[in-house]
Amino acid sequence: MLTVDQLRIKMGDFSLLGDFTITPGARVAVLGPSGAGKSTLLAAIAGFQPLDAGAILWDAQPMPKDPAARPISMVFQDNNLFPHLTVAQNVGLGLRPNLRLSDEDHTSVAQALTRVGLEGMGDRKPAQLSGGQIARVALARVLLRDRPVLLLDEPFGALGPALKAEMLALVRDLLNETGATLLMVSHDPEDARVLCDQVVLVADGVAHAPVATEEMFANPPEVMREYLGG
Amino acid sequence: MKTALSFVAGLALTTTAAFAADKPVLQVYAPDYFASEWGPGPSIEAGFEAQCACDLEFVTGDVMPRLMLEGERTEADVVIGLNTDVTARARASGLFAPHGLDVSGLTLPVDWTDDTFVPFDYSYTAFIYDNTKIAHAPTSFDALLAMPDDTKIVIQDPRSSISGLALLLWVKSVYGDKADEAWTKLNPKILTVTKGWSEAYGMFTDGEADMVLSYVTSPAYHIIAEEDLTKSAAIFDEGHYLFVDLVGKIANTDQPELADAFMAYVLSEEFQSGISTTNWSFPSKLATEKLPEGFQNLPVPAKALVFSEEEAEAIRKPALDEWLAAASK
Amino acid sequence: MARRRVQISTTTILGVLALGVVVCLTLGTLIAVAMRAEGAGRLGPADWAAIRFTLWQAAASATLSILLAIPVARALARRSFPGRSVLITLLGAPFILPVIVAILGLIAVFGRTGLISQALGLFGIEPISVYGYHGVILAHVFFNLPLATRLILQGWLAIPSERFRLAASLGMGPSDIARTLERPMLREVVPGAFLVIFLICLTSFAVALALGGGPKATTVELAIYEAFRFDFDLARASLLALVQFALGAALALIALRVAMPSDMGAGLDRAVTRWDDRPALLVQDIAAITLATLFLLLPLGMVILDGLPRLLHLPQVVFGAALRSVIVALVSAALTLALSLPIAALAVRHNSRVVEALGYLTIAASPLVIGTGLFIITFPFVKPSDLALPITAIVNAALSLPFTLRALVPALAAVERDYGPLADGLGMTGLTRLRHLWLPRLRRPMGFALGLAAALSMGDLGVIALFADGDNATLPLQLFRLMAAYRMEDAAAAALLLLSLSLLLFWIFDKGGRVNADR
Incomplete structure (x- = not known):
């Protein structure tokens, strides 16, 4: 269980408050106007953003300081792959950060690649891949990391609609297999409807507690209405 | 970093390896041109080593500043390549010993009575x-x-x-x-x-x-x-x-006999007849008729x-x- | 969590160690010399004249380098033509040239019997003279025009191409573009570039000596040399060195407030596409590129011409010396990296410009004082001649630091900005981060830094004078020995050898950093 406990972040004019809990296995979309602090919230949970007050708890315990030690996998907007490493190495980092991979590890890497539909592409460099394939490699690494929480910071923002739908479907399948908890930042409310059962609205300096997706769209609060427009 | 350091250490070793032999070493401080392939150094080294059963080692560079920095602790036994215009400070340093040689037969255009520095050539x-x-x-x-x-x-x-x-x-x-x-x-x-x-x-x-x-x-x-x-x-x-080029003996040399022998060698005919065409100057003790032809006719x-x-x-x-x-x- | 703490402290420890080496080499040696001195030093009128001349020539050289670099950089920025990238590389050559070689080349072109005077002679015009204030400045412009061009060209290429498109769609002409896009860029880039070149010219020694034409053109570094060499006045020498440091430090303080040019190792392979071309601009650009090319490459050509006849007949010892120089240069390059990477890591980790500034200390240091200080410190323990080559390597490494840091710090900062969170999230720390993130991502700037350090080290003989023994001469020293033995033609060939090896070393490293580098 992931708890955002009395969180406060202040950076110049910008500030963000939050105090809520995410139930295990929940699929949460983080929505809100740009600049409201969606990515900051994810960075705080992942351990990249120092907090001015409050804490991020996992099963009622404070999380470790080191991002790598947290029960979290994260996929960023971009720079998810090291361009100088092969696809297989990039995925292998999920198992061994020092890349000393055993035969067994190599097998796991190959299986993970097969699972995301990139069978036999392990020797390629990221520059030889399409945008969708790059996202798949990042997801293959998430599979191997095998952490109970997955944070997606708009990783599919640059993909076309068909490709994005494909990726969201893949994420759903992976979540079904692993039972991981998802927090996904998106600027497209449609993504929330497709994949997520809850929505965290970030607006006016506050990350609100999660609300069921249907209720959010059926009965949007004022800021959400403005954001959705019309 | 590690490999770089061992590289450096290796370089240092190659320079020390040469002195591993058991022969006594005579350290001669000299200006840089001295030890060059085309300077007077190599033939002097070969000539002296043939008679001394020692290893003559030229240490080249800025001779006077180095001597002043090293002071009493200098490793030098002999210093060659000084000249009359800087010897006042060399003498004042108290590092040099009297040469004890007979300098009466010199062929310099001036009388030479200095008891510390011996001229080996001039121009x-x-x-x-x-x-x-x-x-x-x-x-x-x-x-x-x-x-x-x-x-x-x-x-x-x-x-x-x-x-x-x-x-x-x-x-x-x-x-x-x-x-x-x-x-x-x-x-x-x-x-x-x-x-x-x-x-x-x-x-x-x-x-x-x-x-x-x-x-x-x-x-x-x-x-x-x-x-x-x-x-x-x-x-x-x-x-x-x-312009007179000089050689002097260091007082607290650990090779006094070798140093004396070298000072004497500087005035020997072998040294004197070689210096003209390696340092391109007149020998300090050589009859004119023994000079190379190109020198004899110089104005x-x-x-x-x-x-x-x-x-x-x-x-x-x-x-x-x-x-x-x-x-x- | 514990591992991350360890990681931070390793970076800090290594960085502080490397900084310690730099501070010891610069300030430590100065203190050693000052302590060995008897009594306090006093500056005479000649010393003050030297200080004035130093500042004046550095300012004039930097100003002129920048003024000339602007049209050349502009022309290179907006023209793409076959051989452009080769030309840009070649134009960089003077900066890494051994000073002695460069001076021979400059005299062959600008001297009394040089190409220009000969050409003028055909029309019955008096030969020009390159000796004097203008000679010193000419040589400094020759050395630094490439650097200035490079820095300013980077500024041009950093203007997003969308802005030029926007300008085109708004119907802006060349003068509008200059006002709205180019001048603001220049205002940002020029002060930093000026300071860098000013600092480089501050410690000039050999240039002022060879082309200064007399005692009027005495720089501080030259005054240190004579205080040390002839008067053996260590007090005055260290006082002058302190003055030189103070000048450098004052400038460094200004530099911390000015945007310093970044990423000296960046690629300059593309040209800006523009839509405001006019025939007059084309003529102007062709003229700028041609003149710069002639100015920078003719002296090199003359060195090659003069050296070729005897190159294959050089005595064996010269090649031995060349090998020794190459080894020293390689070690020096490796040491440069070993010093600059930890310092860069420390500067990036703590986002500290002070750390970076300390790394630049050596730009204002006097090689002669460093050498003397090291001699005083090491002499009681070690035979100086055993240290000749190691000390040459480490001092050359330290002297290259200001340039290698300039290439590495911004590049490392960019790597950490782009991939730091990902690596943190995956737990890539310590050696793993070094091996799998920094080294591969920093290949280009590291190749550039290694090449620069190796080339700069090839030509230098600043500190070796006190330590040398007869047998371990480096190539520049051997070149002087050839000259001292009246063998001027062999010396010209040795100069060509030195030139080729310096350029080759730079090229190999720089290329090595680029080949197969994943972007």
Whole structure:
């Protein structure tokens, strides 16, 4: 269980408050106007953003300081792959950060690649891949990391609609297999409807507690209405 | 980093390996040109080692500053390549011991009575020119000063070069209190002032300059090594400043016998007959008829100008200020 | 969590160690010399004249370099033509040239019997003279025009191409573009570039000596040399060195407030596409590129011409010396990296410009004082000649630091900005981060830094004078020995060898950093 406990972040004019809990296995979309602090919230949970007050708890315990030690996998907007490493190495980092991979590890890497539909592409460099394939490699690494929480910071923002739908479907399948908890930042409310059962609205300096997706769209609060427009 | 360090250590080892042999080592401090393949060092080393059962090791670089820094703890046994203009400070350091040699048979143009430093060769400061380009070379310093200003001369900086300092003293000995007037007349002809002799001479041979400050013995190189007769020294009536290269023994040497033997070797005929064509200067103790042919016919100044080392030391600073002042006009 | 703490402290420890080496080499040696001196030093009128001249020539050289670099950089920025990238590389050559070689080349072109004077002679015009103030400045412009061009060209290429498109769609002409896009860029880039070149010219020694034409052109470094060499006045030498440091430090303080040019190792392979071309601009650009090319490459050509005849007849010892120099250069390059990477890491980790500034200390240091200080410190313990080559390597490494840091710090900062969170999230720390993130991502700037350090080290003989023994001469020393032995033609060939090896070393490293580098 992931708890955002009395969180406060202040950076110049910008500030963000939050105090809520995410139930295990929940699929949460983080929505809100740009600049409201969606990515900051994810960075705080992942351990990249120092907090001015409050804490991020996992099963009622404070999380470790080191991002790598947290029960979290994260996929960023971009720079998810090291361009100088092969696809297989990039995925292998999920198992061994020092890349000393055993035969067994190599097998796991190959299986993970097969699972995301990139069978036999392990020797390629990221520059030889399409945008969708790059996202798949990042997801293959998430599979191997095998952490109970997955944070997606708009990783599919640059993909076309068909490709994005494909990726969201893949994420759903992976979540079904692993039972991981998802927090996904998106600027497209449609993504929330497709994949997520809850929505965290970030607006006016506050990350609100999660609300069921249907209720959010059926009965949007004022800021959400403005954001959705019309 | 590790490999880099072992690389460095390896480099250091290669330099020490040479001294591993059990022979006693005689350390001779010398200016850099000495140890070069084409300098006097290699033949001296071979000649002395053939008779001493020792290892003669040249340590080259800025000899005087290094000696002053090392002081009493110096590893040097003998220092070669000093000259009369800097020996006052060398003597004052108290590092040198009397040579104890008989210097009566020297062939220097002046009497030699110094009990510490032994001359091994000498020459005179002179301006060298190309005799195919300058038909009527000046025959006096006055004539040089009277040459048109588009005659371009390269000299060396007296603050960084020993030959440059010798020129300063030469002008002082010829013109005395009127040295600054002489500089005022000379300066328009000076193309540039180089750090060392090499750069200046290079400019002259490249044709950049019409004349260069060097030594009366410089043409001998061109005559003997290149069979080129076009380079001559302008010989001045007033006389030329004498330039004597010296060797001295360090007082607290750990190889006193070897050091003495080396000092004696410097005045031997073997050393003396070799030095003329390796250091391109006159040997200090060799009859004229034993000189190489190219040297025998060299025009030589009729008069040697020289300051005692006390005079040189006392004049150096004011003369330098005078030169600086004249150059800044 | 514990591992991350360890990681931070390793970076800090290594960085502080490397900084310690730099501070010891610069300030430590200065203190050693000052302590060995008897009594306090006093500066005479000649010393003050030297200080004035130093500042004046550095300012004039930097100003002129920048003014000339602007049209050249502009032309290179907006023209793409076959051989452009080769030309840009070649134009960089003077900066890494051994000073002695460069001076020989400059005299062959601008001297009294040089190409230009000969050409003028055909029309009955008097030969020009390169000796004097203008000679010093000419040489400094020759050395630094490439650097200035490079820095300013980077500024041009950093203007997003969208802005030029926007300008085109708004119908802006060349003068409008200059006002709205180019001048603001120049205002940002020029002060930093000026300071860098000013600092480089501050410690000039050999240039002022060879081309200064007399004692009027005495720089502080030259005054240190004579205080040390002739008067053996360590007090005055260290005082002058302190003055030189103070000048450098004052400038460094200004530099911390000015945007310093970044990423010296960046690629300059593309040209900006523009839509405001006019025939007059084309003529102007062709003229700028041609003149710069002639100015920078003719002297190199003359060195090659003069050296070729005897190159294959050089005595064996010269090649031995060349090998020794190459080894020293390689070690020096490795040491440069070993010093600059930890310092860069420390500067990036703590986002500290002070750390970076300390790394630049050596730009204002006097090689002669460093050498003397090291001699005083090591002499009681070690035989100086055993240290000749190691000390040459480490001092050359330290002297290259200001340039290698300039290449590495911004590049490392960019790597950490782009991939730091990902690596943190995956737990890539310590050696793993070094091996799998920094080294591969920093290949280009590291190749550039290694090449620069190796090339700069090839030509230098600043500190070796006190330590050398007879047998371990480096190539520049051997070149001087050839000259001292009247063998001027062999010396010209040795100069060509030195030139080729310096350029080759730079090229190999720089290329090595680029080949197969994943962007």
